[in-house]
Each structure stands twice: as structure tokens, then as C-alpha cells.
Amino acid sequence: MSALIDIADLSIGFTTRAGTQAAVLRHIDLAVRAHETIGIVGESGSGKSTLALAAMGYLKPGLGVLGGAVRFAGQDMFAPTPAVPAIRGGRLALIPQNAGQALTPTIRIGAQIAEALRLHSSLPATAHPARVIELLARVRLAAPAELVVRYPHELSGGQQQRVAIAMALAGEPEALLLDEPTTGLDVTTQAHVLDLLRDLAADTGMAMVYVSHDLGAVARVCARVAVMYAGEIVAEGTARQILRTPAHPYARGLIAAIPTLHEPRLPIPLDGRPPTPGATEPGCAFAPRCALAEYACRATPIPLTPSPGGGTIRCRRGPDALRLPLRQDGQLRTPHEDQAATALLRLDGIAVHYARRSLWQQLTNQHPTAAPVVDNIALSLRPGETIGLVGESGSGKSTILKTIAGLIAPLRGTTTLANTPLAPAVAQRDIHDLRRIQLIFQNPDESLNPRQTIATILAQPLQLYFGLTGDTLRARSADLLAQVRLGPHYLDRLPAQLSGGEKQRVAVARAFAADPDIILCDEVTSALDVSVQAAVLALLDDLRRARNTACLFVSHDLGVVRALADRVVVLYQGRICETGPAAALYATPAHPYTEALLGAVLEPDPDHTPRLLAADVVEQGPPATGCPFQNRCHRRLGDICATTAPPTQDLGTGHLVRCHIPLTPRPETAA
């Protein structure tokens, strides 16, 4: 059978200011047959999105085809003929990363899908409304007839992505290109969308090209996987070959960098950083970062050869690479021992809401009537301990951190730091208390001032808390940089001159500059590539351990939390569902929400099937009474869940569950 999408020796690049041609994609050969699902994985800058767009005959502005061709069912996709636009969106459809931005905000859902039908379907116009509803039902959207009159902003991210899929299905495509379609969605939503895509591929026989940085998602949907690095395909094979026995050092490193769920292992970082797009090396592009690189690797181009692990690789050291570590070889983290110590930080009955009081409410000194976004949060953090706060978007994780940092004043509740009450707002806290709690943000592009040099950035806490100036200040800054493994020459750089991982290291250094007792980490690795994430996690754990700093670690990624946390708090809609030692909670989740969350986690393993327990609905706010999870719970008991707040059940060793379902203390949870 001939290939449906045939990419032959494709090179794409741009012309530099110096007039030379720099390739972003180099000699790509890829054939996608009908009914085939292929995943293209790689880190940011590897050229995977460029490749997906090129498969449609699109190029980002500034790029040009340097050589090779793309054919869809024999049609040259870069040929300037009317046949090409007819294929795009019809026989070959694209599902973009951010459906919220891809849908037109001012046109109703139904009309947008009908337009796709008008352009790409042979159905008579009178049949369109019925077909729209059929398509919406096809992507498993509830109440499709009501959805057609909605606007995109009225839908959740997961629903928007489903609408984008429905639109792509309108032209009954033979092939779908998916560009990171589930990135940015919550874990449970992501698992549902992937399940839908997988079933669609099986039912319709559509070919799929799935571009993602997430090996878990690719493992779920794709039968074949191609790994890209620096604009080249460096490994290709079946999902099982690539994910189980990867023989290319880069592919192996990528997989080893993914945290595991079963044991508290630190993922293995991939050192170095990828070359800038367009840079060329005579030999293997990965050689500068490769543990096995030899002179011959750098000297000549490496051809694709059969891999000892199955499939093909662009590597000379395949057999040796099979001995490089994988996920299960990560360093086991020893849990924090000091169980008896008194709490360093205590939260009691913290509630927060964002609603601004109306003038009338201010005059009459009333509180807003809506339920608080965060309520009844109790937590105690011991010295040197790491607590992971997990939950989906909107669960109030970041709000809790900001409340502790004093950036948001709680509605009620108390915060105690080392047995003394902590003032709710930054302005009322004394400088010593402020120093003891430091915050690290999600995105270093946002948390580092783009106009300040690294020296100025690090000087802020050092001047404020320790009054350092002049040479001592500079020496201490250089020392801090050394601790995050950056040289002193970084001091005079601006954040824009650093890579994402380096920027986050600077942010970590700034937090530790205050010599804090507690660091609050807000999704600190979610803006980073997986290999960089592993390095930042290892660094954070080292620094924290060396100084016995306690850590409150917020993340939506259960694997990352497993790697770092001694205890875990699971949040839903701003309420604690379950809290307990990490080992017990991950092994035997007791709350239905924890169960659903853990079930939905994707593993980079083609044989792993996530369990979809909770209904995939998005709630706008917590219900006024009863359990916050009542609307999505797969183990709902009945009216009691809606009317009465669930009691706290103690399963021993600090494993607490807020649920109506009777639980018995389990001996195995004591581990």
C-alpha cells in the first residue's frame, strides 16, 4: 500500500541575515499510510510543529522549502494549484494546540462547524444542521443540540478541543494532523480526549499524525513513533520499540526524564541544551549532550540504521545506548524522616475568595454571598518536609500559596509560622518572617524582570534581607549562581539571553538567596521541557535537602509530585479531599477524586491504559453544600453527598479522607 502522506527528503529553513541558509528541518523522510497513527515527539525547538504544518503544505512566515517534497495522496502540497486548498481542511485536517484560540470567538459553535461542512462536505445545505449535531455527538459532547448556539468562550478547554475535532471531522478527512492537541488540558480531560481520538482512529480508519512533547499521550494514541531532535528524525519505530527499548541516547534520555508514579524516584536529567534552530553540525546534532559520543559521531553525518532495540535510529552507538539508564534507574529519594518535629507552618481553616464586595456590601459590612474559592484548608508543614499540593486547574493550589506568601488576604482562618501567628498581608509582616518564606513561580519569563540583569535580580533579596552591597554582594550572587550550576559570567546577562531552564535556575537561586525556611513552588517545572524539568527537580531537591528547607510544592503533574513530596494534599475546587503520606496515597487512594486523578495519568508505555472514572465535566464553582466533588463522582452515594459536608476519616499515619463513603483504616497504608 502506498503512503497517504509521503514526506521525502524534506528540508525547510530560513535565510539568515548573513545570507546563508539555515535548516530547521533536515532531510526528513516520513511515510504515513492510510489507517496509520504516528506520533512525532521531541522537545521545543526540535521542528516537530514545523513538520506537521509542512505536511499540510504550510510554512510559518520566513521559512522556505530548501529541498524535498510533501505529497498527500500523490498531490504535491507545495504546488500552487487549487487542488491543495481543497485538500486542506477536507481530506487532510489539522487540529491545533489551542482550540480556544483557533475557534472564532464571535461565531456560534454550530455555525462554525456548518462552515466547515459548506466548504468540505458534499452534503446538501439542508442536511447541515442535523450533521452538525451528529458531529458534536460523535466527539462525545453532552447535549449537542444545545451546544450549537453557544459561543466558544462559553465552553471549557476540553469542550473547545472537542469542537475543534468535530470541525476537523466535518470534511470526513483521510488524515488528521494533531499539534499538541491535549497540552494545557487537565489530566482527566486529557485522558478523555485521547480516548476519543483513539476510538475515532479505530472506527474511521483515519490516519493520524500526532505531534507532542508528551510521550504518555503519544503512547496512548499512536502505533508508530518518530523522535525528532534538532530538525532531524533520530529514531523511528513502533511505539513499543521506541518506548520500551529505545536505542538512541536522546530517545532514551527523554524517557528517563519522565517521573514515575510508583516510586519516589528523581527523574534523570538530560544535560546540556539543544542547538538553536538552524545551527548545523557535520555529524550527530545530539553528540554535544551524549554520554557515548565519540570523535566519529561528530565528524560525519549519521545515517538511519536498524536499531538493536527495533525500528531505526540515527546513531552509531546503538548497542551501547541500550545500557544507558531508563526511568526505573532514577535515584530513589529517601523520604523525610523527622516525623515527630513540630510544625513549622500551620494553616487552619483558611478560606479565600476573590469576589469584590459591591458598594452596598461594603457599606453594610457584608461578605459576598458566593461560596469561597478556597475553603477550610488545614495543613501543617514540618521543617525539611516537602508537601505536594495537587489538583486540576481551578483547584485553588496557587491561591493557597499566594495566601501563605501574603499576596492574598484570606477571608478567614489563621496561619502560624513556628508557633507565632503570621499576619495575613505582606505589608503587616516583619522582614524576618518575610525572609523565611520564599516563592518560586511557574514561568521564569514572567517572574524575572526582563530589564534587570541576573546580578540585579539576585541582589534584590540579598540587599533587602542582609543589606549586602558592593563586592560582598557580587561574591554572594556568584556563589548562589554556582549552587544552581551557572557560571559567574551569567551575572551580567539579561533573562532573555538565557534558556528556559537557566532562567528557572536563576529564579530558584533568587528564592534560596533569602536563606528561607520554607519555599513555595508554584508549578515550577510546568513551563519547561521534560529533560530540563528533571534537572530543575534534582537541583531543587539538592538545595532543599542541604539546608533542610521545607517545601510546599504545587503541581498538576502527579509524577513530579511523587518524585519530590513526602506528603500529598489533594485539592478539588479549593477543598481538601485527601491528605496523607505520598506512598500510602499513591498506592491506595481512598477519595474517589484521588482515584480518578491517578487513574487518568498517562504513562509512556503503549500497554498502559488509563482508567477514566470521573465524568468529564467542568464545574464553574464549588457547590454551596455537600461534597465539592459530588457532580463528577463515580462512587456517589446519594443525597447525602449533596446536602452534608463529608466528614474527615482518619486512616492512620496522617492519612485523612473527606468522604461519606465508609473507609476502614488499612494496615498497608502505614507503609
Next chain:
Amino acid sequence: MAVLARMLARPSGAIGLGLVTLHLLAAALSPWLVPYDATAIDAGLMFAPPDAAHWLGTDQLGRDILTRTLLGGREAILVTLIATPIAVAWGGLTGIHLGLAGGRLDDVLMRVVDAVLALPWILKMLVIIVTFGAGVNVLIPTLAFFYGVPVIRVARAATQGVVARDFISAARARGHGRASIVRRELLPNVLDALMVEGAMRWSWMLLAFSSLSFLGFGVAPPTPDWGLMIADSRSFMAIAPWAALAPVAALSTLIIGINFAADALAKAVGLDRAQTTPH
């Protein structure tokens, strides 16, 4: 000085900066350059067309136009060069603080700003000048005040784009005071917008000053001044067009120069090194 280099790399920046520099030099050095006495009346030379002795001709009182044009920008440039920084400073700081504070004060004061901006500028200026009299000691504060009001709006908008970012939260969480946050975190990020706005305000102020002179509320005769010269010679446009054209050309080249320079500055700082890609 990377910004200056980038401005000069653009045609608009090179032309604009060239024109502005030329005018500033002329204003500074003209007392030593001019060939004649600017106020010397010569009845025999009325409306003399340009010739070798009087390159740009003479006006209705026989005064040398070249001399008067070279000297005619001095007062306008001096007044506006003092008033512009004052306007940018007070408008900028007010805007930054409103953007940072937000809340009810911001709501109320911005409505006042809207109200002030809604009035035609000439009306506002004339009310002040008629009440307190013309003259530099009234014009500078008046121009600085009224041209600082739109700066509030720009500074507030620029600040609002920055305060929501995490590095401001980080500074607040560390416990820095408001003044420190404004100086270290905010100001470097809004300074570009303020500089561009300042350059634009300068050109508007020059126009306003000349307009007031034209209407008779600015510089008193016989001091040479562009606005005044245009007002005096416009009745004789038909017989001696050079008398009006010279000050018009001088004023417009300066305004165009400032606008070009401001435009190039905006583009130069919009792509400055904080935003460029690594290496």
C-alpha cells in the same frame, strides 16, 4: 547607546534626529550667527525679495527674514524643552501610581483625566492665560500641566501591563516597599513608553506655543517668533510669500523631525535587547 544606534539605522530616525539636532544647534548658536539685527526696521527695504544681501528677503518692516527665522524658534524651544520633562515626570509618576494602586482612587481620578481631555486644549490654555497673563512664567506651568494629563493615561496603561506580571508579585512577596517596586521593577519597564510619549508631547507643545503666539498670547512683538511671524506676514502672503513661508518651513521641519525621531525611538525600544531572542 544601542537605542541611538538603532534609531539612526532607520531612515526616519536618521532624518528625524538630523532635523532636531539642526534646529537645536540653530537655536543655541543663532545669536552669533545672524547677519542682521532682528528688530532693526528699514522702511526702504519693505518686502524685499530674497537676494544676495537678504537670503530670505525682508518683511513688511524691512527686517531680515533669515535673521528672524533663525532666532524665532529660541523661545518656543526653550519653553517646551523645560515644560516637556515636567509634563512627562508628573504625568508619568501619577499614571504609574494610579496603575499600581488601582481601586476607587484610580476610578475617580481617571474620570477627571477624561473630563480634562474632553475640553479643547486651546480653550483651557486661553482661560489660564487670560486669567494670569501671558509670559514664560505662566506658559511653562500651563503647558506642563495640560500636556502631562494625557501622559497619565499612557503611563497608567503601561503600568497595568506590568503590574500583573509575576516579578511584581515576587517583589511584593519579598516585602519591598512601593517606592522600591516602582523604581526598580516598574520604571525600567515603562520608561520606553514614557520616552516616546514625551517626544510626541514635545512636538504638540511646540505647536501649541506657536499657535498661542499666532493668536497673540505668546511672545510679545517685536521679539522674533515663528508663530508671531506667521501671524504678521499672513496678510501679505500675496505680495511677499517668503515672509510667511520661512517660519512655516522652520516650524514644520522641527515638528516633522520630532515625529520621525519619536517614531524611530518607539521602534528601536520596542525591539530592544530585553525582547530579542537569546544569542
